Amino acid sequence: MGISFSSVVDAPVDEVFAWHARPGAVVRLTPPWLPMKLKREAASIRDGRAEFSLVPGVRLVARHDPRGYVESERFVDVLETFPVGALGGWRHCHEFTDLGGTRTRATDRVDTPVPERLLRAMFVYRHRQLADDLAAHAWARALRPEPMTVAVTGSSGLIGTALTALLTTGGHRVIRLVRGRARGWDERFWNPERPAADLLDDVDAVVHLAGESIAGRFTEEHKREIRDSRVTPTRLLAERAAATGVEVFACASAIGFYGPDRGDEVLTEHAAAGDGFLAGVVADWEAATEPAAEGGVRVVRVRTGIVQSPNGGALRLQRPLFSAALGGRIGSGRQWTSWIGIDDLTDIYLRALVDSRLSGPVNAVSPHPLRNAEYTDILAGVLHRPALIPVPAFGPRLLLGREGAAEIAEAGQRVVPAALAAVGHRFRFPSLEGALRHVLGKARAVGVGVGVG
Template sequence: MGIERSTIVPAGQREVFEWFARPGAFARLSPPWQPLSLVEETDSLADGRAVLRLPGGLRWVARHDRRAFDPPHRFADAVAVDGPASAPAGIAVRWRHTHEFEAVDDGHTRVIDRVETPVPAAALNATFDYRYRQLAADLAAHQRAAQHGLAGATIAVTGASGLVGSALTAFLSSGGHTVVRLVRHAPRTPDERQWDPSAPDPELLNGVDAVIHLAGASIAGRFTEQHRRDIADSRLAPTRALAELAARAGLRTFVSASAIGYYGYDRGDTLLTEDSERGDGFLADVVAAWEDATRPAADAGARVVRVRTGIVQSPRGGTLRLLRPLFTLGLGGRIGDGRQWLSWIGIDDLVEVYHRALWDDSLSGPVNAVAPNPVRNTEYTRSLAATLHRPALLPVPAFGPALLLGAQGSRELATASQRVRPAQLLSAGHDFRTPDLDSALAHLLGRPVPSIHG
């Protein structure tokens, strides 16, 4: 059985082919709702291989065929499955994928996917729709950046293996940038440099054009004294040490993660912008100190962007990863009365905020990284249930989260209410890929997204 799908993207043939050939492309095109994880990315479209981990200890190994390699027109890969019970699985997923690129004109390319497989075409429609949306949007983002002078930069990233960091580094490297991963352990690959947060090597940032600082312990969990200490200790001193190093290295751009926790755990219906006052609570105190720790870089003349992130939406991590199986089983529901505001952002929109922070000189100081349409908890519940075609009939009583997180954790995480507006981004004319929750969840969970089809 054969499947053929195609799309036209607004980029030249060679530009599109080169995007596919770079590190990160495979990760950018892998649907987040599928139970796959990338183990090894190919180093060559001519004769390399990519390896993905499947449930049950299986591995999906895609080997590229040198005979079909014809840049910038074509490459192909064939799949084998190994691991326990690999023989029947290999028969079930027989797969040969030919990728073709036809020039429509100087600025447009037809991308054609031909797949030889027994898998029905209908089962792959969501995957190809997702891949085409990602490809077009990523190419457009890199084109905008190049028009503003960002091309072929060397960018150091902390927290590169986390939910945001893994998506961001794949996006940057597939766009032609060199990513330097700052890691705590001894370097295992050429793109890693060891970073001691308490005493970073004076030469750590040699040859680096900009820093994106994402590292920090997860805030999820019961707010014990130790957990609060871990949250603060993983952010404050390491951020200051890195900012001081960036200042000594003369870097012009320093981008640091932050959080909308700055505004406090409950500001009612107040619409919060970057100019709003700090709120109350442990997280507000930590975020304020975290942002202040970037001051050495700013004092040295660097443009410092503090990305105040909302609730990140991705099936690979965060709240959506926790809620998806519950809602899939029909066990989801609002929390308490459901009136609390949830300021959210899709993972790809967050990646674009960090990317824009690298090239848009109008952005500095705090930048609210949230979608322009916050929702109440009841609206979020309704949207997620509808996306998964399930009911949401089991509300969680207000005391429920406190049993797991403690009173403070429940107040500052599960039942927090922050109605945040991305004022800086909107003033800069920023376009969000998925500005409304329905389209964001549909994109991330493999449902039709008519509002953002290109």
């Protein structure tokens, strides 16, 4: 049985084909709700092999068939290990048709007995990702036509994985700063306590994402790890950026800067710092970037909201609970939730790198914050489940302690992206429902044609 999925994207055919051929494309196209993790990316879409892990001990290998390769027109991959036997075979032909000007028809043709209804969500996701990523690269090139060399810390984390793939599919070179042994030309060893003098040689920009997770009970040891993993390493890296003369230093930050409870106050980048442990850490974290700014580097501090991805963060914990109809609001549900879709967040980092109008703090949040009760109702609706079981206050306090619960689970900040609005930034998913549908495989197939034959 053959299944086809087709859509028209606003980009020349050569650019659409090149996007698929660059490192990171398979990361950008793999739906986050699938139980798959990329272990090795194909070196070439002509004749390379990509390897994924499924459940522990089970792998999936996709081999590109050189007989199906036609430059700028077609490439083919075939599954050659489990679950080929269970599926009865899988041959996937990627076709690209030049419609003239800046329009290309992208078509996926899959020969497999797997029912179309089980594949539809995956291909709706892939075609939306392709169109949105190509649009992001187009506006980025309009701001800075030349590709950049970007050094990234925390490249293997939730945000780093998505961002490095976005950058490489756009033609940028990424150098991963790793704390273990560097294993290739695209990695450099980074000692956070003593960065090497040549660490940032030949680098245009730095994206600093590394830091201990804030999740967990707020013991004195955990709080020390949160602070120590951010403040001193950031200051030393910022000093190295200034000494090397990089153009841009984009540093992760957090809306925890505004404190755990600001009520209904609308918080732009000009709002004062709040109270509490995390507010203090974030203020010191941002201050640690000052050596770069004083050295003439454009510094962007990306104050990130609650990231929406089933691969990590709060949604990773909430999804199974809500899927089992065990989810609900936290406490009164009146606290504000300032959120951001994972792909909108990577777009913000891309803009931070290429848009010289951005500097200082930038609120990386959707323009539409919601109260926690609204958030939970929308999540439950996307998953077609009720949200009937509120989480009592003592629940988060048992897991996180009183201070941790107040700083994380019960926190509320009504944050808006004023700096992004000032430069005319457009969000892929300004509404929560759209963002959740996309990352949870519940999106509607707008602009995507599906055929079975």
